Amino acid sequence: MMRFKGKVAHKFAESPLLQMRLPLWRSRLMALLILGSFGVLIVRAFYLQTLNTDFLQEKGDSRYRRDIEISASRGRIADRHGDVLAISTPMKSIWAIPPATTLTPVQTRQLAALLETDVKQLTHKLATDKTFVFLRRQIPPAVAEQVAALKLPGIGQDKEYRRFYPTGEMTAHMVGFTGVDDKGLEGVELAFHGQLLGQPGSRSVLKDRRGQIVEDVGSIKPPQDGQDINLALDSKIQYLAYSHLKQAVADNNAKAGGVVVLDVRTGEIVALANWPTYNPNNREGLSGSQLRNRAVTDTFEPGSTLKPFTIALGLESGKVRSETIINCAPGRLTIGNATIADAHPHGALTVAEVIQKSSNVGAAKIAAMLPSQKMWQMFDDVGFGQVPRLGFPGEVSGRVRPWKSWRPIEQATMAYGHGISVSLIQLARAYTVFARDGDLAPLSLTRIESSTPAGAVVFSAKTAREVRAMLELAVLPGGTAPKAQIPGYRVAGKTGTAHKLEGGRYANKYVSSFVGFAPASDPRLIVAVMIDEPSAGKHYGGDVAAPVFASVMASSLRTLGIAPDVPLVVAQTPKASLAKAKL
């Protein structure tokens, strides 16, 4: 070594060590090893990329890929003019995972204040060992944002929808309502649930570190919003019907009531109101009596409002004509061991007068001329005893017993509407046979764009017109319902006053009703009114229900701009009335 250090004989590059040649096998071995490990890597890569892709794919997806549900909103319910009756708007629900929630007292107070709950109640809710609790549902999105801004651990929120009913109690029975989970529970919400319901969509996305969506992956399933439903209902007429009904129920100290307004030409239900009602936006402490859609779900013995049908059948079968004399004296008729009596005894009446004066005896005598099977068939044809099939919950068929079991007395009482039960909507619909030319209009909850759908023909046009003329007499002086008159319009209609059945016996309680249509020269609207148990002194249909009919009909005709069909004396001298108006 010293020798090398002492005198450098040659340069490094010429070092004899480097001059030595390595054995060839060594370099070959190394090359082979390196090549081999490359091979292993390639095989592994091939395995991961093509044979066993799921594992890595899943790992990647779980880091970046998210499946998002796109919510769909429930359809709106609007009236015939497009005014909204029911609409969903997004709200937030605040939930907590109690084990993960650790709040300072200050935070708890803040949260309680935002959620408008008691601090004690909130701490109680958070102290449970459940893994998930709703702290508050359906709060406005603005409040939810404030909650989110607190950045509380273990507290989260979800989007949900809340249904609002701007017209409230006015249209409650018609529109119905939904439950918290957007399921239709009553009324149109239930009847049209399938159409109103939306189908939520979904999409898969890639999210970056900040939670922003950067890319769509895979296919997008677009959400399908629920269909909007346009009802035949006219909000204005509905309001008129509702407010007049409410007033009448209060004035007569009645238990309940209902009004149905139908469009004669289309069979559309323009208004349907019941009392008592409820506010669908706040359904706390709701009772069954408020909830009941009486016009559809409750049947009653209609009384004299059924007489026109008996008479029409008499006319149709040729047994009587409108001027045929029926002897109604002495106001009583005994069949078997039962006696039928008139409220006011009459002498000899023409068939038209039987309607005008509403004589039970007269109707019973006409019914006696008719075969019971034909009478039953007629009741069936006008829809009594059949479910109206509107889709409303609890629709009833009413009761019409099979004709084979009718006794003579029963046929006689059915002639004037006892021993048979119908719902108000059935009654209103049945009157379309008189308001139209003898055919029964199919009912519709939704707006009908096209013109008159034809109904099943029950009576001939001639019979329908004759009965119409008789019904006009009933509201004229000398009839049972002069209070149903409307200035400027010809009105046709029939009163009904029926004793209520209680435990199989007729009690001293009444159901007063009135069904009529106007203008009688070319009927446009049918209004049916039913007041249950009026107890403020008056109980005749002509005193209780007829005024409601008149006010609802008068204001509805004005709202629809239907021309009067009676020339008013004053209207012919407009100058005089204008001069008066200026005073």
Added chain:
Amino acid sequence: MVRLNVFLLLAVVICSLGVVTSQHKARKVFQALEAEQDRARQLEVEFGQLQLELSTWGTAPRIEKIAREKLKMHAPEAARVITATQGGGLPR
């Protein structure tokens, strides 16, 4: 040979930068689209809320109350109603 390699290398670098920028741009545009779609949803929600508000303000009871109490309006008597018909005359 060396020059070709350098050229190819350059080409690869340029291409990959292009991919990066276009990817970036795509994401930017996608985010803008996302934001607009969000806004559209927001506006739809707002439309619904405004419709609700419109219906609430425009309910018949409220209109009648204001008409009667504030504006002192009332329904005309039948005698003071004149119906205009298309012919210009009064109804028969």
